[in-house]
Amino acid sequence: MKIKLIDIAHGRSGDKGDAANVGIIAYDDKGYEIIEKYLTAEKVKKHFEGITLGEVERFELPNIRALNFMLHNTLGGGGTVSLKHDAQGKTLAAALLRMELEIDD
Amino acid sequence: MKEKIRIASGQGFWGDLIDAPYNQVTKGDVDYLVMDYLAEVTMSILQKQKNKNPELGYAKDIPPLMKRILPVCKEKGIKVITNGGGVNPTACANEILKVAKELEITDLKVAVILGDDIRERIDEIIEAGCELNNMETGESIIPLKDKLLSANVYFGAFPIVDALKQGADIVITGRTTDTGLTLAPMIYEFGWDNKNYDLLSAGTVAGHILECGAQASGGNLLADWQSVENFAEIGFPIAEAFSNGEVIITKHENLGGKVSVETVSEQLVYEIGNPKDYITPDCIADFTSIKLEELGKNKVKVYDVKGLPETEFYKVSCSYASGYSAVGSLTYSWPQALTKAKAADQILRKRMENLNLNFEEIRTEYVGYNSSHGPLSKDLDEDNINEIMLRIAVRSQDKNSVERFGKEIAPLILTGPPSVTGFAGGRPRPSEVVAYWPALIPKKLVQPEVKIMEL
Numbered sequence: 001m002k003i004k005l006i007d008i009a010h011g012r013s014g015d016k017g018d019a020a021n022v023g024i025i026a027y028d029d030k031g032y033e034i035i036e037k038y039l040t041a042e043k044v045k046k047h048f049e050g051i052t053l054g055e056v057e058r059f060e061l062p063n064i065r066a067l068n069f070m071l072h073n074t075l076g077g078g079g080t081v082s083l084k085h086d087a088q089g090k091t092l093a094a095a096l097l098r099m100e101l102e103i104d105d
Numbered sequence: 106m107k108e109k110i111r112i113a114s115g116q117g118f119w120g121d122l123i124d125a126p127y128n129q130v131t132k133g134d135v136d137y138l139v140m141d142y143l144a145e146v147t148m149s150i151l152q153k154q155k156n157k158n159p160e161l162g163y164a165k166d167i168p169p170l171m172k173r174i175l176p177v178c179k180e181k182g183i184k185v186i187t188n189g190g191g192v193n194p195t196a197c198a199n200e201i202l203k204v205a206k207e208l209e210i211t212d213l214k215v216a217v218i219l220g221d222d223i224r225e226r227i228d229e230i231i232e233a234g235c236e237l238n239n240m241e242t243g244e245s246i247i248p249l250k251d252k253l254l255s256a257n258v259y260f261g262a263f264p265i266v267d268a269l270k271q272g273a274d275i276v277i278t279g280r281t282t283d284t285g286l287t288l289a290p291m292i293y294e295f296g297w298d299n300k301n302y303d304l305l306s307a308g309t310v311a312g313h314i315l316e317c318g319a320q321a322s323g324g325n326l327l328a329d330w331q332s333v334e335n336f337a338e339i340g341f342p343i344a345e346a347f348s349n350g351e352v353i354i355t356k357h358e359n360l361g362g363k364v365s366v367e368t369v370s371e372q373l374v375y376e377i378g379n380p381k382d383y384i385t386p387d388c389i390a391d392f393t394s395i396k397l398e399e400l401g402k403n404k405v406k407v408y409d410v411k412g413l414p415e416t417e418f419y420k421v422s423c424s425y426a427s428g429y430s431a432v433g434s435l436t437y438s439w440p441q442a443l444t445k446a447k448a449a450d451q452i453l454r455k456r457m458e459n460l461n462l463n464f465e466e467i468r469t470e471y472v473g474y475n476s477s478h479g480p481l482s483k484d485l486d487e488d489n490i491n492e493i494m495l496r497i498a499v500r501s502q503d504k505n506s507v508e509r510f511g512k513e514i515a516p517l518i519l520t521g522p523p524s525v526t527g528f529a530g531g532r533p534r535p536s537e538v539v540a541y542w543p544a545l546i547p548k549k550l551v552q553p554e555v556k557i558m559e560l
Binding site: 010011012013014015016017021023024025027047048049050051057059060061062063064065066068070076077078079080081083084085086090091093094095097098 | 329371381470
């Protein structure tokens with residue numbers, strides 16, 4: 001079945017140089033099981049096609065039911081070099097929460 | 106030794122709510138007020154101000170703020186710690202002492218932390234064998250060294266601890282880690298050992314939670330933001346720290362905002378990389394060890410934090426000038442708002458091409474359509490769009506090209522697609538682009554220095 005990521009998780013994003021970090025936090029343990037299993041670095045990289053030009057790294061924080069994604073080469077140079085309206089990647093957590101996940105019933 | 110102290114966050118960046126620090130010291134009990142003023146871009150701006158006037162180079166909001174809060178802080182014994190000294194902590198401290206005099210305060214010790222500014226020492230540091238290689242590319246700084254606008258080492262909590270030990274009421278630092286501002290009073294008040302890395306990491310995590318101000322107490326909350334009470338009078342977070350390393354994140358009850366597991370978790374994941382490896386000059390905190398527990402309304406306990414020894418390096422943040430940029434915008438209304446904005450973009454690009462202007466990048470975004478989520482944005486039904494803002498930005502090493510771009514925006518109103526407005530701010534002017542150069546420096550090459558200034 002298909003679920004919307006925004007229904008099971010929240011998050012926050014920001015900049016680290018030209019990389020953006022997106023932290024995704026599940027609302028409960030069941031939600032964390034789902035994101036831990038299905039929200040892979042590959043899926044996130046595909047989701048951000050055309051935005052993230054570099055690699056995507058995934059880190060796990062099961063203690064707070066969170067995954068942290070580093071999206072490399074994403075912010076158009078970062079800092080004051082970037083010409084992007086969202087030069088600090090503040091809205092990228094919301095952008096990731098647009099994702100729908102196909103999960104086993 | 107105390108068992109418990111209350112540390113209040115008063116500022117998440119330079120430009121944050123002016124009244125927040127005042128509210129933190131007047132609306133309830135706290136022992137320390139900590140304020141982070143420095144983003145990476147701030148140091149280069151402050152250095153430029155200091156180049157023009159040697160008495161400037163610090164966060165200018167501080168003296169007027171001190172005028173408001175010093176009497177309360179003196180009365181209640183609240184100590185203030187801030188990195189708003191920028192590239193000129195001494196000048197900042199002088200201004201604070203002037204303010205104190207005006208207020209007829211007779212006894213005040215202001216400590217400044219010096220030694221982080223290494224811009225004048227670059228040659229000596231290179232000679233000592235450290236080429237400040239870029240952490241991302243590995244390149245040496247030598248070709249850039251004469252173009253540097255600023256170069257600052259991130260100090261940690263311990264220089265501030267020294268200042269507190271010397272009796273400082275106020276500590277003004279230059280480039281200090283945001284987390285060090287909060288960790289320092291814990292080390293000082295609880296007598297924490299500089300090798301007890303779990304405790305140092307606990308204080309560091311508390312510092313990370315406080316460093317962005319209200320972002321830990323309801324601001325920018327993605328999880329059910331409408332549940333946040335009274336944004337208008339939002340309370341900034343307070344860390345109630347215990348000598349065993351446990352910390353309760355809370356806020357003044359008579360202010361708005363919200364402290365919950367969600368608000369704290371969102372701040373914990375903000376701007377982190379590998380969570381097992383949160384490196385500061387004081388320790389390496391392991392964010393995967395942190396435990397959270399909601400104790401009640403607006404009270405979240407943060408505990409069980411583990412950490413590892415610090416590295417042998419300080420991080421250095423250098424900045425240098427790298428060309429110019431400008432941003433122009435126009436707003437197109439219904440009908441066909443997006444189609445018209447796209448056409449205007451093509452017209453502008455053709456004109457700039459005909460003029461042989463030279464850009465590193467031209468970036469077009471449509472505010473109201475895709476400026477936040479780019480290709481993830483859903484298609485719009487043009488019949489139902491009221492308006493679209495065309496936003497075009499350019500960057501170039503050639504200032505003339507950027508200046509000319511600025512002159513090509515307004516003409517689109519009379520020489521392009523119809524129903525366009527929103528050109529009230531005048532021609533976009535070139536602004537200097539500041540690029541960053543992150544590097545590491547062996548700790549032995551830099552010495553923090555504490556200087557006490559008093560009335």
